[in-house]
Amino acid sequence: MDPLMPPPVRRIALDRDPHVAPALPIPDAPAAAEPASASARLRAARAPVGEVRERMMIESVWLAYGENWVVRDVSLPVRQGEVLALIGASGSGKTTLLRSLNRLTEVTAGAARSGRITLDGQEIHDLEVNDLRRRVTMVFQQPNPFPMSIFDNVAYAAVERPGGGRRRRRSPELATAVEDALRRAGLYDEVAGDLDRSALRLSGGQQQRLCIARALAAQPEVLLLDEPCSALDPISTATIEKLIVELRESVAIVIVTHNLQQAFRVADHVAFMHLGELVELGPSEQVFDRPTKSRTRDYVSGAFG
Numbered sequence: 017m018d019p020l021m022p023p024p025v026r027r028i029a030l031d032r033d034p035h036v037a038p039a040l041p042i043p044d045a046p047a048a049a050e051p052a053s054a055s056a057r058l059r060a061a062r063a064p065v066g067e068v069r070e071r072m073m074i075e076s077v078w079l080a081y082g083e084n085w086v087v088r089d090v091s092l093p094v095r096q097g098e099v100l101a102l103i104g105a106s107g108s109g110k111t112t113l114l115r116s117l118n119r120l121t122e123v124t125a126g127a128a129r130s131g132r133i134t135l136d137g138q139e140i141h142d143l144e145v146n147d148l149r150r151r152v153t154m155v156f157q158q159p160n161p162f163p164m165s166i167f168d169n170v171a172y173a174a175v176e177r178p179g180g181g182r183r184r185r186r187s188p189e190l191a192t193a194v195e196d197a198l199r200r201a202g203l204y205d206e207v208a209g210d211l212d213r214s215a216l217r218l219s220g221g222q223q224q225r226l227c228i229a230r231a232l233a234a235q236p237e238v239l240l241l242d243e244p245c246s247a248l249d250p251i252s253t254a255t256i257e258k259l260i261v262e263l264r265e266s267v268a269i270v271i272v273t274h275n276l277q278q279a280f281r282v283a284d285h286v287a288f289m290h291l292g293e294l295v296e297l298g299p300s301e302q303v304f305d306r307p308t309k310s311r312t313r314d315y316v317s318g319a320f321g
């Protein structure tokens with residue numbers, strides 16, 4: 017080829033799901049041919065968790081908008097002591113399923129559900145909705161701080177929790193609860209000098225960490241994270257991932273992520289969804305390194321290739 021010719025353009029079809037062919041084995045490089053070692057290198061060292069306990073059960077759940085069933089017969093356990101990652105192409109129903117866990121899908125007109133979702137054995141529809149949403153807290157893809165100070169954003173959630181109502185504004189206990197939540201979300205050092213600043217003046221990454229601090233201040237039992245790092249820089253992302261892994265000891269965590277390496281870094285179990293169906297559920301190592309379904313293999317083979 018003429019050395020001055022530009023390289024051939026590779027066209028990517030955007031109307032199809034990404035498909036990456038499985039890598040061919042390289043005979044002289046056994047380490048590279050062993051997929052477990054490739055994924056294991058990305059995995060952060062994690063402290064073992066004392067006890068794994070089932071907190072929520074999703075049983076044969078179907079979810080629809082109008083006539084359109086976008087989650088189909090999904091059954092999944094949500095366990096404390098573990099991080100569960102929901103992965104799958106855009107539109108596969110991950111957000112809809114996540115929002116159903118604290119009854120946020122009800123807010124959408126025409127949304128319907130069948131099947132059973134329980135928290136500690138109780139059907140979530142039999143729980144008082146505000147109580148449910150305090151126990152099962154959601155952090156959205158787009159940070160949504162309240163238009164108030166950094167302190168008040170977190171204090172608001174801290175006083176909402178049981179026994180929190182009697183805390184006086186700026187009482188030492190409240191200030192400690194706010195500081196603790198900001199520290200856990202990895203934001204405190206950046207904002208400690210001016211907690212009265214409007215939360216809306218923080219950067220996107222700081223706003224998201226504030227939203228996580230606000231969620232933690234409510235002391236939830238289940239934390240739902242919908243692509244929480246998609247607006248974050250790599251340093252904030254690393255802070256949040258470390259936090260997620262630590263928190264799983266005391267909070268059951270479900271994270272939706274389109275970042276497969278992130279799913280591998282933080283999750284103990286991975287659920288792969290496709291067109292509303294749960295295709296595969298298993299320990300992260302199994303889903304990424306030894307998927308049982310060809311659809312899963314196609315989807316995850318891009319992660320470590």
Ligand SMILES: Nc1ncnc2c1ncn2[C@@H]1O[C@H](COP(=O)(O)OP(=O)(O)O)[C@@H](O)[C@H]1O
Nearest residue numbers: 081086104105106107108109110111112113124
């Ligand atoms: N508020 C809504 N009204 C109608 N259809 C919706 C609504 N939200 C999502 N959908 C549809 O439901 C399907 C699943 O969407 P979603 O749960 O957001 O998937 P994911 O989070 O996996 O990208 C998509 O086809 C989407 O267009």
Ligand SMILES: [Mg+2]
Nearest residue numbers: 110111112272
């Ligand atoms: Mg989504």
